[in-house]
Amino acid sequence: MPESRRLRARSIAAEQAILKATLEILATGGYSALTIERVAATARASKTTIYRRWKTKEHLVLAVFGQLPIPVPVAGPSLEADLIALFGQFSKIMRDSPLRGVLPMLVAECIDNPSLSAALVKVNDRRRVPVRHVLQNAIRRGELSAATDVELAIDVIQGAIAIRQYFLLDELTDDWIRGLVGLLLHGIGQRKPARRG
Numbered sequence: 001m002p003e004s005r006r007l008r009a010r011s012i013a014a015e016q017a018i019l020k021a022t023l024e025i026l027a028t029g030g031y032s033a034l035t036i037e038r039v040a041a042t043a044r045a046s047k048t049t050i051y052r053r054w055k056t057k058e059h060l061v062l063a064v065f066g067q068l069p070i071p072v073p074v075a076g077p078s079l080e081a082d083l084i085a086l087f088g089q090f091s092k093i094m095r096d097s098p099l100r101g102v103l104p105m106l107v108a109e110c111i112d113n114p115s116l117s118a119a120l121v122k123v124n125d126r127r128r129v130p131v132r133h134v135l136q137n138a139i140r141r142g143e144l145s146a147a148t149d150v151e152l153a154i155d156v157i158q159g160a161i162a163i164r165q166y167f168l169l170d171e172l173t174d175d176w177i178r179g180l181v182g183l184l185l186h187g188i189g190q191r192k193p194a195r196r197g
Helices: 003-029 036-043 047-053 057-066 079-095 103-110 114-141 150-167 174-186
Strands: none
Touching: 003 036, 003 047, 003 057, 036 047, 036 057, 057 114, 079 114, 079 150, 079 174, 103 114, 114 150, 150 174
């Protein structure tokens, strides 16, 4: 194997070991336990190697979350079908990921840590893209009004999913996903109160 390929393979292995160590520390001790020194010791890497790739531990956290797969929007027959398919992908990704238990701890840390908050905003922006794509496609197809507040709709979706997964500690079942999509598309269904005599 050429020297350049051997060095590249070693570099990739070191990077994966560092990210794996970061995730292990986050999962067991939370963000407060995460230090470059501890990551280096766990990954058996030098601090210089870590700092060469990531300037701060916030950048490390961002890199770990960057490894999560992003759901791929599919242009199906309807907005309802597209949302159900997208949320189903997200449910599987989070169900199979050790990061599911890490995110609530990091969100709590954001209150007193602007740097971490800024890093997670970037992560969240990336995760909003597929939903935005599906909703904008529906507007182009005429299924949604051009006046639809897409960003507010995404806020509602993310809020519902976060409460379900991180506070109620429940799975995003197929029935729950269909219920959420139905509520999004049809609203609560408030009726006008009957007039009294």
